[in-house]
Amino acid sequence: MKEISIIEDNEKIRTLIQKFLDNQPEFTCTRVFDAVEPFLQELKTKTHPNVVLMDIDLPGMNGIEGMKLIKSQYPNIEIIMLTIYHDSHKIFDSLCAGASGYLLKHTSLPEIKESIEVVLNGGSVMSPQIARKVMTYFSSSGHTPDLSKEAKEADKNAENELTMREREIVIGLVDGLSYKMIGDRMDISLDTVRAHIRNIYRKLHVNSKAEVIAKSLRGEI
Amino acid sequence: MIFRAYTFITKLIFLFAIIQSCSISVLNAQVIPFKTISLDEGLSQSVVQAITQDKFGYLWIGTEYGLNRFNGKRVDAFYQTNGLPSNNITEVYYDNAGVLWVGTDHGVATYLNEQFNIFEGTDTLIQNPINKIIHHPDGSVWIATEGSGVWHYDGLVFERWNTDNGLPSDSVRDIYFDNDRIIWMATRNGVAYFDGTAIRVVNKDEGLSDEKVRSLTPLSNLSLIAGTRNGITLLFKSGDSEHIAVNMRNQLLKVNQVMLDSRSRMWIAEESGLWRIDDINKPALELIYNETFVSSVFEDASGSIWFGTFGNGALQYQGDAFINYTTDSGLPNAVVSSVYQTKDKVTWVGTFGGGVLRMAPNGEKQVFQRSNSSLKDNRIFHIIEDESNRIWFATRNGINRYKEGIGLQQIPRIPNDKYRFIHQVSHDLFWLASEENGIFLWNDRKQTIEREITTKEGLISNSVRVVEASSDGRLWVGTTNGISMIDGKTVTNYNLATGLINQVILDIFEGWDGRIWFAHFMGLSSLNKDGTWSHYPLEFKGEPLAAYVVREFDDYLWVGTNKGLVRFNHKQKNPQIKFYTADMGLVSDELNKGSIFIDTEGYFWLGTIRGLSKFDPLLQYEKKIQATVLIDEIEAQGKRNEAYENIELEYDDNHFEIHFSAITTQDPSTIQFRYRLRDADPDWQTTYSNSVRYAGLPDGDYQFQLQSISNDGIQSQSVYANVKVLPPFWRASWFIFLVLSSLFVLAYLIVNNIRVSKQVEVERMRVRIAGDLHDDVGASLTEMALQADFIQSYPLSDEIKETMQQLGDMSRQVVNTMDDIVWSIDARNDTVGDLTDRIQDFANQILSRTAIQIYYHFDLRDEKRTIHADTRQNVYLICKEAVNNAVKYSEATEIHLSLRHDKNACILEIKDNGKGLPESGKKTGHGLKNMQLRAKRLQANLEFISDKGLTVRLTNLKL
Structure with missing residues (x-):
């Protein structure tokens, strides 16, 4: 049970999302919060959930700042960002902060459940707008603000650059291919495409970490 | 010209003689900040030969290739093609009549009313580089050249002074007219002067440091300074024609220019760098910049010093306000989390990751890290000095202490924890703030914990950031979840529920009037003496500013934020906010929590994420000047119009965006704009943005009025633009159409708002709805959609289920429509690439539920080019409509969507392989009409071609 x-x-x-998810046999969903701060308090003493659905605009610490904190301390918690509109800028920022995916809030409840399952299975989804941002990010050199030498070196780490395969997927998405078409073209399954996307997000997060170090001084670390 | 002040002169001679023995102080541990304008900033070339400023505030920079105009943000370059006689600009001079004179290596041009005119005669007469252009008080122009003497033009004829009529050399670098009507000239063979009768010369025999004289600068009525290839010479005008030259000999200096600034400091532009003598009465030569050849130095109207270099462009000196310390100058880590200076002027710098740096007053440095000392952790949170002059370090893994003569020690009996903050209560008692376990009172003499306060004792959170005691003895604890006030045994808590606007408390400071200031993620809050709260949310360009530090100093509140240091007077009603930013010399815009120290001389030490800045908050010599404001263009109906054009807009398409800028040599982002639409806006609005949008105005004539407010709070004169909105042909604008057809409720909300305020305000609100209110409405609709989903999961009759399904779909459709509106209004989505992405997102989403295959053919040579919001919106909606139609009616299996270039325009095509347009006579619906209407707005042609499917083709599309 997740x-x-x-x-x-x-x-x-x-409450609506909570009740629905809690009614699903494969999930339990009882702990809900209205801000990041009480959630962090709870994590100090209690067990950690597998997946967190988190709003971007929150009172106090906003969702993106909050995500950086949560991911820096509890990297195993998967976070899915919730947003009312498809604001690609905010979504991209939250992916950089460590989100495993994002959902529009008006997504139907069964689809929300489906997305959680995709994430639990190690996959993620990506829209063309996000794909383009990802491509620009990885192709431009020096994508991290110059903070410290260590951060710069970490940045040069080849492990954190996109592989050919990942690049192909991103280009496919920018070209507007569906996952199925990308999968067909590369001869891989839909789940593999999603897993690749998840890995791209992970690299995005790793590469943006320099920012986490400095900014989180305000809050944690 | 009788010499009287003999004693004064001897004193001066004496003092200048000292300079020779003065050692040159080079600041090695510190970094003087400069703002650079060079190739990266758009300068035409990096060899700067001359700098001046015009009355509007533009900085004019002459380079070896091109003349540049800098408005604080952008550089515009001018070349021969713009009417200059040559691209090699050797001199720029702005006269009292508002004319800019440009000297080149081949002639002179004047610039007035945005036009260059060759100064006639100079192009044929003067074939040599111009060194200096200056007006005589009688109005005539004097032009000094390299190799053809001095030209004098009185408005009628050119008169030439050269070796033939007594000048010692034909190469003249500088000219100066003194109050005694003597004309002084710096030549390659000494200083020449003409007193109305004959040209005389001062040269090495009279004590001039070198014959090659490059600049002449008046020092007083009695003396002037000659800058030569071999130093500086003070010339005294004593007696009728006798001159004493006192040599201030310094072999090092190959002077290009000497300038006295408005604070009487002497700046020396020299071949190896820039030098300064702060006080002529106590001269000491200071090296300011030594990277390359400095050709010239200039003081702008705000009192800021600029200098031109060979190879590094033009630089602004920022060292009056800031002196920086970075990893390059010896910091062990760039993130400075705490700083403290002792009475003996020993500076302690705590970093986050690099341990502690001790800087002795003599510049000696010592770094303490885990690897070389007993430091508990290299990540330092806080540094204090106790009453016994011991320095305490709160680290992420315990506490250390340092005493001169003893060194660094650990404090053994303190529990392992992350220590955020230390507050000394009395000689032996310290409050220690921890990350996990609240606060506890440490008795350092007994080495025991005397009292613990955690959530069990009522503390609002165990995650403590800061602890301070107020003068009445109460203890204030700032945590991530609010504030606890401890008064004896009682704990009082403050958080969002009790009215705080943000609960993550980063700094606490007791103000002089006894109120307690709290810095948090949204700005400042204060608890007043009478128990009431005041909130000062800080904002920049619509984003809240987090406050990491708050102090009261010199009648101002000083707040360290993520947009530099912010200063304002909270006692004023609408306080002017002044920013001190990285653009002005601060080492970084992002300060660190609590990382500030005010030393005994009143300097601020500020820790940032990129180093440490020492800041002078009492810059008394700052000159407050206004920033000239300009309307750059008005964007309406996809066209860019000049500000002076009178713009007429159709009633049903009256969106327009006014772009403006201000001219400043300070940080342009700190300029605030104040604007209104006269007779329509009830009040002035302010913004830090460089544009403002209006939409859907009622018909009539409007005048847009704009002013700037400089960082110092000085308001500029107004500029205006006129916009006329023509009376309506039809009344339904696209927005209202969409909203009405989408949801009556939303329309009701807006209509209700229309009733209560003037229409212009509604229009402003309409734009804001897109940003703010949309969130609320969107959230409500989302609730509705989810609720409908939720109800369906109950066992209900099919009829109800279906109704619920429809309700949910309807809500989602409206959210999607609003999503489109939000997208189209958001200026961040303004490129062709953003548009095609959006089209793809939409098409993929709708087609994912069908078996239709879609193929995109985007020729995106200019995907990064910006397009106007209207164009973007219309093209997007045409695509949307066409794809929707194909899905609903065509029965197609394939759709091809293409956007390609065709000569100067673009062609957009949505082609399907379905059954084509229905027979004529049948209802074709609103869709096609809508598309036609949008095409008309785009001034493009729309065709529907029914041949093996339907092709919707938009030609002559100007993106």
Whole structure:
């Protein structure tokens, strides 16, 4: 049984998603929060959920800052960002901060469940708008703000550059191919495409970590 | 010209003689900040030969290739093609009449009303480089050249001074007219002067440091400074024609220019760098910059010093306000998390990852790290000095202490924890703030914990950031979840529920009036003496500013934020916010939590994520000047219009965006704009953005009025633009159409708003709805959609289920429509690439539920080019409509979507292999009409071609 937590300040939306997920036999969803800070407090003493659905605009610490903190301390918690609109800038920022995926809040409840399952199976999804941002990010040199030499060196680490295969997927997405078409073209399954996308997100997060170090001084570390 | 002040002169001679023995102080541990304008910033070339400023505030920079105009943000370059006689600019001079004079290696041009005119005669007469252009008080122009003497033009004829009529050399670098009507000239063979009767010469025999004289600068009525290839000479005008030259000999200096600034400091532009003598009465030569040849030095209207270099462009000196310390100058790590200076001027710098740096007053440095000392952790949170002059370090893994003569020690009996903050209560008692376990009172004499306060004792959170005691003895604990006030045994808590606007407390400071200031992620809050709260949310360009540090100093609040150091007077009603930013010399815009120290001389030491800055908050010599404001262009109906054009807009398409800028030599992002639409806006609006949008105005004539407010709070004069909105042909704008057809409720909300405010305000609100209110409405609709889903999971009759399904679909459709609107209004999505991405996102989403295959053919040679919001919106909606139609009616199996170039325009094509357009006579619906309407707005042609499927083709599309 996988545990899902929700951090969302809109009580109705939060409760609706919670009740629905809690009714699913494969999930439990009882711990919900209206801000990042109490969630962090809870993690200090209690067990950690497998997946967190988190709003971007939260009172106090916003979702993106909060995500950086959560991911820096509890890298194993998968976080799915919730947003009302497909604001590709915010979504991209949250992916850089360590999100495993994102969902529009008005996504139907069964689809929300499906997305959580994709993430639990090690996959993620990506839209063309995000794919383009990912491509620009990885192709431009020096994509991290110059903070410290260590961070720069970490940045040069080849492990964190995209592989040919990942690049192919991103280009395919920018070209507007569906996952199925990409899978057919590369002769891999849909799940493999999703797993590759997840790995691209992971690299995005690793490469953006220099920022985490400095900014999180305000809050954690 | 009778010499009287003999004693004064001897004193001066004496003092200048000292300079020779003065050692040159080079600041090696510190970094003086400079702002550079060079190739990266758009300068035409990096060899700068001359700098001046015009009355509007533009900085004019002459380079070896091209003349440049800098407005603080952008450089515009001018060349021969713009009307200059040559591209090699050797001199720029701005006269009192508002004319800019440009000297080149082949003639002179004047610039007035945005036009260059060759100064006639100079192009044929003067074939040599121009060294200096200057107006005589009688209005005539004097032009000094390299190799053809001095030209004098009185408005009628050119008169030439050269070796034939008594000049010692034909190469003249500088000219100066003194109050006694003597004309002084710096030549390659000494200083020449003409007193109305004859040309006389001062040369080495009279004590001039070198015959090659490059600049003449008045020092007083009695003396002037000659800068030569071999030093500086003070010339005294004593007696009728006698001159004493006192040599201030310094073999090092190959002077290009000497300048006295408005604070009487002497700046020396020299072949190896820039030098300064702060006080002529106590001269000491200071090296300011030594990277390359410095050709010239200039003081702008705000009192800021600029200098031109060979190879590094033009630089602004920022060392008056800031002196920086970075990893390059010896910091063990760039992230400075705490700083403290002792009475003996020993500076302790705590870093986050590099341990502690001890800087002695003599510049000696020592680094303490885990690898070379007993330091508990290289990540330092806080440094204090106790009453016994011991330095305490709170680290991420315990506490250390340092005493002169003893060195660094550990404190053994303190529990292992992350220590955020130390507060000394009395000689032996310290409050220690921990990350995990609240705070506890440490008795250093007994080595025991006397009291613990955690959530069990009522503390609001165990994750403590800061602890301070107020003068009445109460203890204030700032945590990630709010504030606890401890008064004896009682604990009072403050958080969001009690009205705080943000609960992550980063700094606490007791103000002089007894109120307690709290810095948090949204700005400042204060708990006043009477128990009420005041909140000062800080904001920049719509984003909240996090406050990491707060102090009260010199009648101001000083707040360290993520946009530099911010200063304002909270006692004023609408306080002017002044920023001190990285662009102004601060080592980084992002300060660190609590990382500030105010030393005994009143300097601020500020820890940032890129090093440490020492800042002078009392810059008394700052000159407050206004920033000239300009309307750059008005974007309307996809066209860019000049500000002076009178713009007429159709009623049903009256969106326009006004772009503006201000001219400043300071940080342009700190300029605030104040604007209104006269007779329509009830109040002035302010913004830090460089544009403002209006949409859907009622018909009528409007005048847009704009002013700038400089960082110092000085308001500029107004500029205006006129916009006329023509009376309507039809009334339904696209927005209202969409909203009404989408949801009555939303329309009701807006209509309700229209009733309560003037229409212009509604339009502003309409734009804001896109950003802010949309979130609320979007959230409500989302709730509705989810609720409908949720109800369906119950066992209900099919009829109800279906109704629920429809309700959910409807809500989602409206959210999607609003998503489109939000997208189209968001200026971040302004490129062709963003548009095609959006089209793909939409098409993929809708087609994922069908078996239709879609193929994209985007020729994206200019995917990074920006396109106007209207164009973007219209093209997107045409695509959307066409794809929707194909999905709903065509029964196609394939869709091809293409966007390609065709001569100067683009062609957009949506082609399917379905059954084509229905027979004529049948209802074709709103869709096609809508598309036609949008095409018309784009001034493009739309065709529907029904041949083996339907092709929707948009030609002559100007992106």
